[in-house]
Amino acid sequence: MxxxxxxxxxxxxxxxxxxxxxxFALMPLLWMASTxxxxxxxxxxxxxxxxxxxxxxxxxxxxxxxxxxxxxSFQIYFFNSLFISFMTTILALIVALxxxxxxxxxxxxxxxxxxxxxxxxxxxxxxxxxxxxxSLMRILGWxxxxxxLIVAYMTFTLPLxxxxxxxxxxxxxxxxxxxxxxDGCTRFGAFMRLIVPLTASGMTAAGVNTFIQAWNEYGFxxxxxxxxxxxxxPVGLAYFFTENTSDWGGLMASAFLFxxxxxxxxxxxxxxxxxxxTQGAVxx
Amino acid sequence: MAEVxxxxxxxxxxxxxxxxxxxxxxxxxxxxxxVGPSGCGKTTTLHMIAGLIxxxxxxxxxxxxxxxxLDPKDRDIAMVFQNYALxxxxxxxxxxxxxxxxxxxDKTTAEQRVxxxxxxxxxxxxxxxxxKQLSGGQQQRVxxxxxxxxxxxxxxxxxxxxxxxxxxxVQMRTEIKxxxxxxxxxxxxxxxxxxxxxxxxxxxAVMDKGKVQQFGSPDELFNRPNNVxxxxxxxxxxxxxxxxxxxxxxxxxxxxxxxITYAPQTGRVHDLMNKAAxxxxxxxxxxxxxQMVAPGTAGSILTEVYTVEPTGDVTYVQTNIGDKMCxxxxxxxxxxxxxxDPLSLRIDENRLYLFDDLSGKAIL
Numbered sequence: 001m002x003x004x005x006x007x008x009x010x011x012x013x014x015x016x017x018x019x020x021x022x023x024f025a026l027m028p029l030l031w032m033a034s035t036x037x038x039x040x041x042x043x044x045x046x047x048x049x050x051x052x053x054x055x056x057x058x059x060x061x062x063x064x065x066x067x068x069x070x071x072x073s074f075q076i077y078f079f080n081s082l083f084i085s086f087m088t089t090i091l092a093l094i095v096a097l098x099x100x101x102x103x104x105x106x107x108x109x110x111x112x113x114x115x116x117x118x119x120x121x122x123x124x125x126x127x128x129x130x131x132x133x134x135s136l137m138r139i140l141g142w143x144x145x146x147x148x149l150i151v152a153y154m155t156f157t158l159p160l161x162x163x164x165x166x167x168x169x170x171x172x173x174x175x176x177x178x179x180x181x182x183d184g185c186t187r188f189g190a191f192m193r194l195i196v197p198l199t200a201s202g203m204t205a206a207g208v209n210t211f212i213q214a215w216n217e218y219g220f221x222x223x224x225x226x227x228x229x230x231x232x233x234p235v236g237l238a239y240f241f242t243e244n245t246s247d248w249g250g251l252m253a254s255a256f257l258f259x260x261x262x263x264x265x266x267x268x269x270x271x272x273x274x275x276x277x278t279q280g281a282v283x284x
Numbered sequence: 285m286a287e288v289x290x291x292x293x294x295x296x297x298x299x300x301x302x303x304x305x306x307x308x309x310x311x312x313x314x315x316x317x318x319v320g321p322s323g324c325g326k327t328t329t330l331h332m333i334a335g336l337i338x339x340x341x342x343x344x345x346x347x348x349x350x351x352x353x354l355d356p357k358d359r360d361i362a363m364v365f366q367n368y369a370l371x372x373x374x375x376x377x378x379x380x381x382x383x384x385x386x387x388x389x390d391k392t393t394a395e396q397r398v399x400x401x402x403x404x405x406x407x408x409x410x411x412x413x414x415x416k417q418l419s420g421g422q423q424q425r426v427x428x429x430x431x432x433x434x435x436x437x438x439x440x441x442x443x444x445x446x447x448x449x450x451x452x453x454v455q456m457r458t459e460i461k462x463x464x465x466x467x468x469x470x471x472x473x474x475x476x477x478x479x480x481x482x483x484x485x486x487x488x489a490v491m492d493k494g495k496v497q498q499f500g501s502p503d504e505l506f507n508r509p510n511n512v513x514x515x516x517x518x519x520x521x522x523x524x525x526x527x528x529x530x531x532x533x534x535x536x537x538x539x540x541x542x543x544i545t546y547a548p549q550t551g552r553v554h555d556l557m558n559k560a561a562x563x564x565x566x567x568x569x570x571x572x573x574x575q576m577v578a579p580g581t582a583g584s585i586l587t588e589v590y591t592v593e594p595t596g597d598v599t600y601v602q603t604n605i606g607d608k609m610c611x612x613x614x615x616x617x618x619x620x621x622x623x624x625d626p627l628s629l630r631i632d633e634n635r636l637y638l639f640d641d642l643s644g645k646a647i648l
Binding site: 173175176178179180181182183184185186194197198 | 331334335336355356357359361362363365366367369371372373382383386387430434
């Protein structure tokens with residue numbers, strides 16, 4: 001085999017593997033999309049069909065206009081998910097930005113311990129926090145409220161946001177703020193005018209990550225909400241199965257719509273996201 | 285422009301006295317350099333003048349104002365940083381405009397000032413670029429420009445040339461000195477490079493261990509160093525500092541440097557030796573104060589060549605004098621001695637220094 005042939009063979013093998021892996025990852029998604037357009041009877045035909053013979057939108061119609069009174073409609077779930085994820089993102093950034101800046105720039109007693117505590121949160125499974133959070137939310141009267149969920153989501157979104165942004169601030173020379181303060185800014189002014197604009201891609205990365213985490217969350221949302229009007233999509237999905245029925249079509253249609261925003265979001269900002277992650281990680 | 289007074293300023297980091305009672309009076313329109321090795325406190329001192337580091341003691345006056353408690357923005361200073369600290373998301377023009385905008389200077393005046401500064405520094409054609417599109421030298425000019433537009437009372441320079449390559453550094457050195465004279469500016473400049481300090485400054489403060497070791501003109505520091513530290517720091521190559529002992533032999537005092545016993549020829553050195561507090565001293569000799577002479581010349585000492593270092597216009601010879609490696613200049617640039625070649629050296633006693641071995645102070 002010549003060198004050229006070896007290279008070609010190598011490329012073929014590599015691409016074959018990549019395609020195989022992509023198929024493996026995509027298959028459930030494609031199956032989900034396919035099933036959502038099948039009639040209820042076609043869902044269970046054997047052998048299974050990838051392309052529906054009689055495509056239908058009945059499941060989509062059903063999730064937007066439910067017949068059962070007890071279940072909320074998809075648009076309510078969608079709005080709840082969107083609102084909670086969005087507010088979680090905003091609040092996480094508002095808190096993480098000054099916190100990570102302080103961790104990056106200031107020295108204060110207990111700094112290392114505090115930073116360790118922030119990151120240490122990630123060492124515990126989320127479920128550990130559920131019962132104490134539930135008690136806390138009950139005392140505060142925040143069960144079944146947006147506030148309750150948004151605050152609960154801070155417990156797992158903030159640590160990563162702080163860590164990501166701190167890496168970013170660490171990469172910005174302190175001389176910039178010093179120059180700003182000499183040029184006429186207060187310390188806060190220098191932070192807002194000179195440093196924050198430079199962390200735009202870091203904030204994008206932290207924001208998107210926070211949004212996706214909140215968007216996908218199930219456990220807290222399941223336990224801290226009660227009424228159908230407060231459910232987020234992941235919780236809503238679980239209600240397609242009851243003791244007596246399992247509505248595959250509705251589940252698949254909802255799950256498909258649930259995945260779309262995240263995929264679109266990620267496609268738009270993936271360039272920033274990768275740049276942000278590497279810039280935070282590798283100091284220049 | 286204004287004079288600057290540091291009155292016994294102190295900065296503590298835990299038990300470390302990073303700046304330990306520094307007092308300096310810097311005149312209006314003067315170019316003063318703080319020079320010293322890393323960790324000597326020079327940059328901390330500069331940042332204290334800027335207000336970026338708080339004082340733990342003492343006072344700083346700019347003009348007649350005590351600025352010790354003021355924010356950096358209220359001290360009427362401008363600063364150029366080693367890494368230039370240009371605002372990366374702003375164009376060159378906006379970088380220059382920024383300090384003026386912050387001070388709410390009206391747009392027409394601000395634009396005039398920016399144009400004037402960019403003309404002085406020949407950066408007019410760069411105004412619309414972003415900092416990362418500029419070379420190191422150009423970034424340096426922009427950083428200087430941002431300081432100039434302010435027309436501040438004092439310019440502070442924190443090792444502004446350290447990130448430039450050797451050739452550009454020499455060029456910018458000349459330009460900054462020229463600029464300071466053209467603007468009639470009071471400039472406080474920090475560097476670890478004593479050549480920069482010597483070539484640019486009206487006066488130099490040599491710092492070590494948080495203290496000013498000596499404050500004076502380049503000539504004073506070079507010719508009348510206060511102590512061993514200044515003697516060893518200022519001058520290139522550095523002064524040869526040879527540990528020695530004052531001994532009495534045959535009724536007269538002599539200097540013993542390792543195996544060499546040297547009998548001084550002049551009254552000046554005898555007087556110096558009489559004033560020596562103890563017996564142990566350090567002999568200071570610049571490379572030009574030790575001359576290579578013909579073998580057998582009266583009063584000469586004998587050593588051997590260790591290495592010869594031609595540099596083009598000067599040829600340095602390294603040799604051991606009293607167990608101490610010393611550098612001397614060969615009178616003949618073409619001299620190419622080999623390892624072990626004999627050397628006869630005569631000491632120019634008018635330019636011999638003695639320092640107290642314990643305190644390091646010059647013995648007058």
